[in-house]
Amino acid sequence: MNEKSLISLEKIATRDAYGKALVKLGGMNSDIVVLDADLSKSTKTADFAKVFPERFFNMGIAEQNLIGFSAGLAASGKVPFASTFAVFATGRAFEQIRNSVAYPKLNVKVAATHAGVSVGEDGASHQAIEDIALMRCLPNMSVFVPADAQETFQVIKKAAEWNGPVYIRMGRLAVPVLFDESYEFQIGKANVIREGKDAAVFAVGLMVQEALKAAEELSGLGMEIAVVNCASVKPLDQDTLIKVAKQTGAVVTAEEHNIIGGLGSAVAEVLMENYPVPMIRVGIKDTFGESGKPEELLEKYGLTSKEIIKAVQQVYHKKKNK
């Protein structure tokens, strides 16, 4: 990540990048099939449906069956991408994912969009704030949360190549394209996208851009903050986490998800057992969202660079007073 101003970057929603990635990968791998539950225009699987109609299956508004069919297709050698909103994929069909996908370790990619409060006007019923927690606790399941369009393409590509159940969390809101083609997403690897010695921010999704903004601003105040993109929430890159915690001695996590069970919890689990340092979780504070403009909701629920800066200053203070 170079130091160019984040504001000038092109904005693309990760769901848009998902649709394009499917079309590209669909042309390369004829085993890829895509299923949706009547939300293909929103999840952008409609892009794939247009190019490969014979490999696209609309299951109607029936998420449990979306997953069940996907399991059967995977058991017969297909590489199914099952898409709907994150709330319905991981909530409505949780037990189908548990028993028909994760337990038999079938090659199903649950690729969900519309995660977090940045869904906006649809409100709390449609804003998944618990999906990372639900998917992370399932044995055999991998969880990836891309931060931008470039990373989304790589996540989808790696997920298709990986033999096993995967959950991919994407968003509705257009977000800055942070990475260029030289960026590499690797399963089980965290990316240190900015070096720093005073504190570290571990972030996922649209909070990665907020973490970078926070780091820029803190740099002006004389603090050097490391920013680590943890797109591979599971498997989590323990080595990098511990190394960065040792280098900085103060950690903040940032995610558009409940602070219970998400990235913050995952990082805390690793550091608590290996290298405890002062830590604060920035995220949704165990509350449901509501209707509103995405930007206003992100502000209201504390999902901003401002909140990250506050948290960094607090952990830094704790570190100094240890």
Place this chain on the structure above:
Amino acid sequence: MKIINRSLFGRGKKMTIIEEMARKIRVDIIEMLTAAKSGHPGGSLSAADILAVLYFQQMRIDPKNPHWPDRDRFVLSKGHAAPVLYAALAERGFFPREELIQLRKTGHFLQGHPDMKKVPGVDMSTGSLGQGISAAAGMALAGKMDHKEYRVYTLLGDGEIAEGLVWEAAMAAAHYQLDNLVAVLDYNGLQIDGRNEDVMNSSPIADKWRAFGWNVIEVNGHDLKQLMDAFELTKNCKGKPTMIIAKTIKGKGVSFMENQAGWHGNTPSPEQAEIALKELKGGMDHE
């Protein structure tokens, strides 16, 4: 390509062999459940004839090559009847019969409910009701996409069809015209808490499946000829999945278990097992 194992036995002339296999499967069920001291005899015994016909007459399978891509698939949607499936698989040669008494033991591959990663011949992990038929339909869809000849069979319980997912799958299987999918309903009329109509009335069952766009065939689930005829008929039905409603008796073959809901999830004592085996083996030469 040469089709191997189209069926183990020809139709009709070896009817007695299939009948004997059904009896052997029942004996295995009692023996393994008595050893396991937990499990589900009632709904396993009621499905023994159905599985005997499938595994010894209908299904194109190769016990030496359980992952053969062109094989017919079987998904035990009523996963708690795992003993009947394990017995059929063992008798068919997927693994040694001697393993059966290790059912439900720590560290052994025969899990309480079917695990496709552990048991040779199990095509889908099941146990959570309603999910098997959904996965089976997905397999049938894959077969259609690949222009494969294989058929996908799935067995449901009558209590199981209270699950909403069953009807989601039913709707989708008809929508995608999965005529290579054959579901069998083990219609024994009883579930854990009692009679279907008292617990949750699902009738009229045949009308419901017809209304969902399925070809429906009703048979006596203990009449081997009726079952064979029904499975043959499904092959002529184009554009629709088939539901074979097999009227069965829960606990069939063991007098004191027949039509008793209490034998859904209870296993026989050694003394009861002795009586049951005597009834089942009567005249049969079981090694």
